[in-house]
Amino acid sequence: MIIALICNRYSAIFRAVSSFASIIRQMYKIYINNNPLILLDFSDVECDEVSTNIYENPNIQTINEVVSELEKGLIDSAVLKSERLDDMLNSVRTQFELIDAAGGIVKNSNGETLMIFRRGMWDLPKGKVEQEESTEETAIREVKEECGIESLEIVKELIPTYHTYEMNGTKYLKTTYWFEMRSDDEDLKPQIEEDISTVKWMNQLELEGIVGDTYNSLKELLVHYL
Template identity: 45%
Template sequence: MEVESIKAAGGVVVKESNSSDPFVLLIYRRGVWDMPKGKLDEGETIKECSVREVSEEVGTPVSPNIIFDLQETYHEYERHGIHYGKTTYWFAMKFPDDAEISFRPETEEGIQEVSWERLSDAKTLVGYENLIEVLNTFELKYREFREDKGNSDS
């Protein structure tokens, strides 16, 4: 069976908290908690795609900033008789500290809700196994990022 390749990008958007368990942004779509992501447009870089898709899916004009690269995930699915292989490139992101953020879920994409959830809770909420892997990678890299940031502030 022929597989049509799709490239996509998305983000683990973080909001820092006073605890060691930061908040991450989740979307609720088609009965499943997910993370914002979407398909690469022609002429767009993977990083540009990730920022655009996060902004579009959560419905905010404020673009998040990429703070570090995460990983790629791959899964296959079938829709309308076509077999797809989707590679998604993930990035850790953060909205600017001074930005006033409000969300308006992209209902045309089936997104019903946008929610900040503690990272530990997000791992149990997301509906896809590969997203748990992305969140685990994020957690490890985020700890290192915070330690490096703390050491450079002193």
């Protein structure tokens, strides 16, 4: 099928003939300052905007400069292309402290999705992986803690998302592992100590209404799976 990754002011448009599964194995999208850095390991991709910042076979210095420009808001997207995808990814990773997290896209029997409102943004329940804890265990624990639900089961694993942030002078790269989940609990209770003010089941129309008030990495996740 035709896969299109939308490119406007915030990202680049690519079109390739492939299945989503094979595409995702050949790319990483890391949100830096809420803007995408796309790492590709294939060459038969065309971009519809000549203004997009595309770098082929970048060296470490170029990669570092691109990351810095995204952090400072000097550019709003960038694409790095190379047959050595893992090397590019490792060059990005070395600039950050690494954190693993896990969370869930939780659906009920009515087709509604569980959303939380935290620090002025709609979000999905998720949290940091603790020592000796699997990502599945983390995802279930965090959803239960943040939403106050008890009955919960994992359906399948979804694609991970990547984003960076800075805290107390340290730069972090967070990988979040996502799982589709099922629950029909109606007794929802937000985890106030985690700055969550609202937990709500949302139908498709409601989700479309709040998509502008969530993070770019989550927008893409919601578009793919809802």
